[in-house]
Amino acid sequence: MTGTPDIPDYVADWFTARGWRLHDHQRALVRAFRERRSTLLIAPTGGGKTLAGLLPSLIDIHENGTGHLHTLYISPLKALTNDIARNLTAPIEGMGLNVRTESRTGDTPGAKRQRQRRTPPDILMTTPESLMLMLSYTDAPRIFGGLRAVVVDETHSFAATKRGDFTALALARLRQLAPDHVRFGLSATVANPNGLAEWLGSSGAPATVHIAEAAPRPQIEMLRTETPLPYGGFMARYAIPEIYEAVRAAGTSILFVNTRAQAELMLQWLWQANEDALPITVYHGSLDKEQRRKTEEMMASGKLRAVVATSALELGIDWGDVDLVVQVGAPKGVSRLLQRIGRANHRLDEPSRALLVPTNRFETLECLAAIEAIENGVLDGVQDWTATRDTVIQYIVNCACAAPVCPDALYAEVTSAAPYAEMPRAEFDALFRFAVDGGTVLGNYPRYRRLQMGTDGLYRLTHQRVARRHRQNIGTIVEASRLRVKKMFGPRGGRVLGEVEEYFAQGLTPGDTFLFAGEVLSFERVRDMTLEARAAKGGEPKVPAYVGGQMPLSTYLAERVRELFARPDAWAALPESVRDWLALQKQVSRLPDEDSMLIEHFGRGRLRYTVFYTFEGRKANQTLGMLITRRMERMGLKPVSFVISDYGLTVTNLSTVTDAHIDSLLAPDILGDELEEWIAESPMLKRAFRQVATVAGLTEQNYAGERKTMKQVTFSTDLIYDTLRRHEPDHVLLSVTRREAERELLDLKRLSRMLGRFHPNWRFVALRRASPLAIPMLMQVRAEQVRGSGIEALLAQSALQDEAERMMEDARAAAG
Template sequence: MTTASHVKLPATFANWFEEKGWQVRDYQFDMLARAAEDKDILLIAPTGAGKTLSGFLPSLLDLHEAPQDGLHTLYISPLKALTQDIHRNLLEPIAQMQLDITAETRTGDTPSHKRQRQRKKPPNLLLTTPESLMLMLSYADAPAIFGRVKRVIVDETHSLIASKRGDFLTLAMARLKHLAPAHQRIGLSATVAHPDSVAAWLGRSGQPADICHVPEAVKPQITMLKSDNRMPFGGFMARYAIDEIYQVICQARTTLVFVNTRAQSELMFQMLWEANREGLPIALYHGSLSKEQRRKTEDMMASGLLRAIVCTSALELGIDWGSVDKVIQVGAPKGVSRLLQRIGRANHRFDEPSDALLVPANRFEALECQAAIDAIAAGSLDGDKPMPGALDILPQFILNCLCSAAASPEAIYQQVLDAAPYQGTDRADFNKLWTFTANGGNALAAYDRYQRLSKKPDGTFKPADRRVIQRHRQNIGTIVEAGRLKVKRIRRGNQGKIIGEVEEYFASQLTPGDSFLFAGEVLVFDAIRDMQLHARPGKGKEPKIPSYVGGQMPLSTFLADGVRDMLAAPQRWQALPAQVQEWLDLQAAFSRIPQPGEVLVEQFPYRKAYHTLYYTFEGRKANQTLGMLLTRRMEKMGIKPLSFSVTDYGLSVCAVNSINDSQLAALFQPDILGDELEDWMLQAPMLKRSFRQVAVVSGLTEQRYHSSQKTMKQVTFSTDLIYDTLREHDPDHVLLAVARADAERELLDLRRLADLLIRFVDKAHLVSLKKVSPMAIPIVLDVRSEQVKGAGAHALLEQATLYEEAESMLDEVRAYLSGGD
């Protein structure tokens, strides 16, 4: 048995480490020893500890000592930007040690001629994404390309588990195990809340990976901005702190400014640009910009030419830009692990603390920021555990395998069972999904479009024709995009260049002459031509902000509990900004502070109606669902609800009549998830929305065909028609069940809501007030939809108006507490 103490580096490698002034760490020797024993390994190490080099080191040693033609190691990353960055960093030691090793990237941005060459002559190290890997596995030459793979490295493993994309990757790795049975797996991650679960997810043949856990050398330095300016009660951006954010950028060498959505990044960049009195080079980065724009920014950042980047989650994983010495998180972090990932982008060195500033956009977010700071100081993380694999991916996987080579259902089923999330897949469910893949099922079998498989004399199956293969390859993946239009920046005539994409529904709201923010500048809409939005640089008094579906991040349960605990401990309020402390003190004096063992419910008259506030702290999705169900039951009880609004922290219901304690007890019960839920779901459009996602992932319909991209209107019309057909003629169709389960989990967050109702049954505490309470103000006045929409200037003006109204409300509370009316 090889042990870490017996591992010796070849002179070439030992000299390279010495020239760099580095020492091989004990855990890296341990990694080499485990790799020599052919063990799967999950490496959990803090940012700057050399995780990526540790993952590649066994492969570099193997190829140095025993050169091999063709593909030896696959590196799989969740982000294209991370793949490019790791490739750039990997080429350096290969060149400096003059190793005869080839390393290349293969992503959706790779030119077609390079893809063809890679299939004919694969590099030794191939850096790719889950989608590109599955595409390569669909070709007949996949056994020749992947048959000699010795190692698979999965970076940022934590970001892939508990998601359809992670399920998708495990199926790809199961296929790899079929083609290269002896390959070893290495998982890399800085933040893992459930190591044993992730190790089981990563391992082969039901055997979990070994866990190599590197302790954190230093804690990150995190502070929260305590501005002298008045912090808003609600709202989506921290305009009140923009000058202070800019000053921090001026004092740092290089800063990453993280926001939570692409729409917010456009607005934040614009505000910073207006404040940029010193003309600092500041860039914008998000996933809807063109690959040329993104590559240019990546190269400038790697060369140290930028002072700041306003960015989204597209840059939160693993990027190693040594010049970054400051991270600013604008807005609530929503999760501890996510925040720690972003903070880790600063001071990318093992023995130096990362330096971060949190800027809450409003007062509730200040509580969330402090709860996250406390959790990180305590070494606590959050994150979901892996769940059973999503069934709508299996038809795509079945077809992917058959595109490569004909096979029997039993052979494919055994490969499915090799993927950790699918180990419990019922054979009857698999058979239904196989039938759907073959001919669409009972209600759709009459249509030629769904005759996708043909049976050979030997009992194996293959795709019916080349069109089936072509449709499949053009639509591989689990990311269902809303209909998008390319944005073409016009200079003269109709000449210009593509700078990114906006979603179709946003473009449909524009009329010629409308201005909008995109790629860091104001563009004026001209026309839509050939699925392109043509716009010219210009000026606009109220530029609109493109919004994107799915931009809203959920508040993690762990962080929600942290906020509850903080509220219940007044001695901890001293860490909060002074104006937030005053806000909580007024709440305690005027009403009461929500306690961990209850759901506080406040009721007060406001604008000729009664408002009832439920402080759930369960996230926007669960609160949205609760609002739908409560208002249906209130209608039956004669309370006459008018409307409701939600935030991550609570739910506000406006009604004609007030409620009493007995009515509250009847409202806040787990049985509300029975009849009310079923009635609502059958009438609500969300099942069709969920089915639309399932239909695209399963191959029932496609987003792309040939060189054209279907509009969202076309996709929606097609899937709605199929949904109605199946509901009427094949109500037991497997995809209807999958869509229902997805809606309950993804759109409604039913598991979280059910847990809330069960934990707090008969523990809802009603407080009747004469006026709105301080804590209720941001929830009552919250007028945000799920995404940022409309004119930027108008939104800020509206926010300012609401701020004034909120201040007026708080003044009334102060007057009431001081003895006024």
């Protein structure tokens, strides 16, 4: 193989020597770099996207040399950054290139960071947070001034999030420092290429979209088991024998779960079934970094047969020869599932192989809908991109840390980033005013005066301690306070395994056992922000609960699940127990459809249950539950509690609900006064304010080398929130908080669309007993108490599987 005008001989020869061929999209990015065209590359997993993004830089650095930072590679994951740094060694050494690469993340030692600032490498691989930190220093123009290329990997995974807004602003600053740099965005799965291309571009000029050749359709099956599927629940313990057999038959497997707690449980159950002593471990973001790195190295070298993982591994880490992906639990999104499946068989010309393991009967429909979507080449993704405002405040201070800032120039810079292209100047000025002194009330306190205007009209930091505080807290990921988990071996010695959220530790008493890092540990005490524990023998472990574990059901999948109810011909792909469940539902009640909302009402003992089959996800159902129960209370229906799932909402009452009540309960005006009253009374806005205040720099999680407890942060932000509500109700941070709550906590857009779509098309069915479809809804384990006259009643308890079977027998008897 020989080179071409675009591809030098040494590159072509290296590919030939490895038995590879250069893909068209890899050649295309080399041409795009030489023509200075920013490009969004959409290519299937295993198609060499990362090498495509960096190959132009490798060639340019080798042929033209560089005495400065040439290329910046930005990844959403530290693990991915480290993985790319490791994998670039092969092409650099194999082609004989004189290229120096390094990585910089939150785990990079301070001495190495200082050296990188003094003498930057040719290619630096980093995360958005580490990049923004570097941009906050006065030497940023020197470090980034010669930048020729920026590569943003896995762009689809975070572009439409607050972290994506944060990254877009960092890219806007890079455009100021290095106007001629080229941007490459790399994405495996994206439903909205044009939107992503706009995000990657700047000043209204979107990047060019290049779509690579398609990979073979993945081979996806739903796991069949001897045991009938549970009606409810969120784990797949019933399928452990079959999951283990699939792992044993494959060479190397990744088992994806949707939460960190599920990962710990799944590992524990697999080890109980592991008669062959297969090397199986766990991987999630709360594990200690050394343990994560060890797992990465073992997996890449083929020393593990399986790893149970969360979304921390669903992006582009090269795991070598992975034969099988097992998705435990419903996928929640087609694009997310396809991304995870792409971890298997990391080769472009061969199909990936995957097994889907639903944890309950509703999830079988979701799994089937996802399989059909992938077979038809349909993707889903975020449709409503709403730019966050607290991120802009942090960015203003970040720029001021590096050099004096001009509001006019900074406004032009911010609005050159696609998420903020439409931001009105008045809104920017309000955010800038907050960055200066906090506003009318807070401006009376020196603590909140961060910027001051000089005689030249530029704004500078009031003191260098502002920069120190800011740099310790850069980022948009506001987590609950965490404690290190230390496994003790003697009176004082031990090994740190990772971290848990503080509130979990507060619920433990000495002797309690819990599951962490694949081990059952016995809690002893908390000392110096460290949870000390020892290996436990036996006992039923408690499971760490992690913040942010639940992923939303995509709108597309929700619609496809609704559609499946109306397509009995598609049920042949479902397990027999699920087909019988649906057929019985049709007999005793009715099935949901695409044009209306099914609502069922029935009694059990003293209590009455109303089930709303919304299929709108947990956030929307949570909000609807709070609003409906408030309205029920006013109507004298005596609500007791409600439970939610992705698929619906179940309200427990002491009084009977009739068809005549439904129009009032679900009228669109429930999002008016009812919503405002609830928000005013609930602690939800205070929770949102804590997040916004932390990102905006009103308070810090890290200060003077120590990390504040969540109790300290909460006390501070609650006090400020109450003060602003009382004395400055039009404060910009309160409006930012309201916007954030509606977006992150309430999912108001989705709920509003649903109420508008179905009103008044309700299908109310009064039943003598629970329908088959209602049984999983009654088995939800989390109930939200409702204030009111029904609270004195006994709360309905989660039904066990044997009780669910008895309820099904009742339904069969009713059907004759």
